[in-house]
Every structure is written in structure tokens, then in C-alpha cells.
Amino acid sequence: MTSPATPPSKVGRFGGVYIACGRELRGVPQCHPEGGAPKLDVRFRKAPVRHEGVLVYSWGGRYGLTLFRLPAGWVFRCRLGAEFQLDRAASRLICYPGPAGWSPEVADVLVRRILPRAVQLLGRFVLHGAAVAGPGGAIVLLGASGSGKSTLALSLTHTVSAYLLADDAAVLSRTEESFAVTSSAAVPCLWADSLAAFADRIGSAELMSAYGSKFRCEQAAAPPAEPRPLRAVYLLDRHHQVESTTVTPLPPTEALLALMRCQLRFDPTDAAAEARRLEFFRGVAETLPVLRLNYPRRFQHLPEVGDLILDLSRLTA
Numbered sequence: 001m002t003s004p005a006t007p008p009s010k011v012g013r014f015g016g017v018y019i020a021c022g023r024e025l026r027g028v029p030q031c032h033p034e035g036g037a038p039k040l041d042v043r044f045r046k047a048p049v050r051h052e053g054v055l056v057y058s059w060g061g062r063y064g065l066t067l068f069r070l071p072a073g074w075v076f077r078c079r080l081g082a083e084f085q086l087d088r089a090a091s092r093l094i095c096y097p098g099p100a101g102w103s104p105e106v107a108d109v110l111v112r113r114i115l116p117r118a119v120q121l122l123g124r125f126v127l128h129g130a131a132v133a134g135p136g137g138a139i140v141l142l143g144a145s146g147s148g149k150s151t152l153a154l155s156l157t158h159t160v161s162a163y164l165l166a167d168d169a170a171v172l173s174r175t176e177e178s179f180a181v182t183s184s185a186a187v188p189c190l191w192a193d194s195l196a197a198f199a200d201r202i203g204s205a206e207l208m209s210a211y212g213s214k215f216r217c218e219q220a221a222a223p224p225a226e227p228r229p230l231r232a233v234y235l236l237d238r239h240h241q242v243e244s245t246t247v248t249p250l251p252p253t254e255a256l257l258a259l260m261r262c263q264l265r266f267d268p269t270d271a272a273a274e275a276r277r278l279e280f281f282r283g284v285a286e287t288l289p290v291l292r293l294n295y296p297r298r299f300q301h302l303p304e305v306g307d308l309i310l311d312l313s314r315l316t317a
Contacts, residue, residue: 015171027187090121096188110299134315255290
């Protein structure tokens with residue numbers, strides 16, 4: 001692997017992994033490294049990676065993310081022209097930001113697309129969802145794009161002692177007793193209508209050009225660095241217009257299917273890794289409540305929904 005020109009100088013924590021990077025990554029809280037946790041060095045280079053890698057998988061989507069396999073690791077490429085070369089030990093990630101240079105869009109790909117996949121090589125499991133923690137533990141909110149995950153999560157953070165752990169990628173791990181969630185990128189990203197509803201609670205917001213009318217918002221409170229015990233998973237259902245809030249427990253088989261649909265994969269073609277994820281999420285489905293949440297899609301109902309979630313999940317215990 002070619003030696004990069006820019007060594008890491010700032011350290012943050014993403015999913016319990018120390019991220020040493022030459023640039024500050026918004027939403028990834030900075031910290032002082034301590035012994036015990038794995039570390040990923042992020043370095044930067046001025047030229048693209050030259051390789052004859054094997055195409056593994058293409059996700060498409062707004063960034064057109066593609067994965068290639070190399071003899072000593074992998075390369076992710078995206079539509080912006082940026083490349084991210086990761087070694088097999090997930091100890092070094094080399095970023096070529098593309099012909100236009102470093103930008104908020106490239107940083108977004110790194111934080112919301114690459115890091116959630118890289119930490120999976122270090123024993124983490126990742127769901128495409130938001131996570132919120134209180135004194136009694138944490139919950140994960142799952143659902144399709146536009147289902148209200150970020151809006152509901154931000155609403156919950158305005159209750160007593162609640163923190164946003166993740167807006168887009170909830171990082172899970174197994175503990176001696178059960179399962180835990182660790183903070184990742186805790187920057188709320190809201191569509192224009194939600195931003196307008198929370199305008200008096202947000203310091204500043206920046207348009208995310210790749211998403212059209214979605215905004216990256218500043219959050220004053222830093223999330224706790226230590227893993228928080230997972231209390232429940234909520235699946236937001238946007239397909240039904242309802243006038244009252246309902247919470248329905250899912251049976252373990254249906255809960256497992258919902259979790260597997262919402263997982264983020266490093267390499268979707270890796271059958272052994274898929275088996276490990278299946279075992280992990282089966283444990284979550286059989287051990288913890290996985291609940292389908294339907295509620296009126298009106299902002300004035302959010303405090304009522306939040307109170308119900310906090311009570312059911314013992315977040316304020």
C-alpha cells in the first residue's frame with residue numbers, strides 16, 4: 001500500500017473504534033485514545049489508487065458506491081471520484097478525495113458510507129437506522145428513507161437526558177449480558193419540513209447537496225462514548241396513515257427478517273459474514289423487544305410518541 005502524504009492528527013470515536021484522521025469529521029466526537037479499543041488510521045493521498053482489483057459489489061444509490069477486492073484489502077469508489085482503500089486488518093484507510101478535492105460530500109461518504117462498513121471488520125454490526133440513548137439504555141429506530149427516523153430521534157433528544165447516538169448507522173455489539181449500541185455519527189440530518197419544525201432548537205444547518213432538500217444540523221450535546229445497553233428496536237411504518245399511536249411486538253421470526261432487511265453489509269457476497277450477521281441479529285430478535293410503531297405523521301404528536309417510547313423502553317430509568 002502506497003505511503004500517504006498526510007498522517008492522521010485528530011482522533012474521534014465511531015462505533016467504539018478510534019478514528020485517527022487528518023481532518024475533523026463532523027458528527028464523530030473527538031476524544032483522547034485509551035487502551036483496549038481498536039484504531040483505524042485515515043490518511044489522504046493526492047492521486048487515485050492504481051489497481052487491478054476485482055469488482056465485488058455495486059450499491060448504486062445517490063453516491064454510486066462500488067467495492068473492489070485487492071490482494072491486500074479493498075477499495076471503495078463513489079460517483080464523486082473519491083476512493084477509499086482499506087487494508088484487511090481495518091487498521092488503515094487511505095482516502096483520495098477525487099479530482100475536486102475534499103468537500104462536505106466526500107466527508108459524508110466517508111462518515112455515512114465507509115466507516116459504518118469498515119468497523120464491521122472489527123466485530124461490529126450495523127443497522128441503517130437512528131439510535132438514541134438515555135440514562136437507562138438505548139433504542140434503535142429503523143425504517144425506510146422518509147419514515148421519520150431522524151425526526152423522531154431528534155424529538156427524543158429534547159426530553160430529559162436523552163442523546164443522539166446515531167442518525168443513519170446504528171453500531172451494535174454483543175456484551176456479556178446482552179447487546180449494546182455505541183455512538184457513531186451523531187449529526188441529525190433532516191428534510192426541510194422537519195428542519196422548519198425544529199428551527200428554534202437547532203443552531204445551524206447545512207444543505208446536503210446529494211440529498212436535494214435534506215440538511216445536516218448541528219447538535220450541541222456530545223453523545224456518551226461508552227456503549228449503552230440496547231433496550232428495544234422500533235420499526236417505523238410509514239405506509240399507514242393513522243390517527244393514534246400503536247406499538248405492536250413482532251414475533252422473533254418477523255423481527256429477524258426486519259433486522260436483516262435493515263442491516264448494512266461490508267461485502268454482501270461474503271457468505272461467512274452473512275452467517276455471522278444472521279446469528280447476531282437472531283440473538284437480538286430472540287432477546288429484546290422489536291416493535292412496530294405506527295403514529296400520526298404530525299409534528300404536534302411527537303412529544304406524546306416520545307413519552308410512550310421512553311416509558312416502554314426504560315430509557316429514563
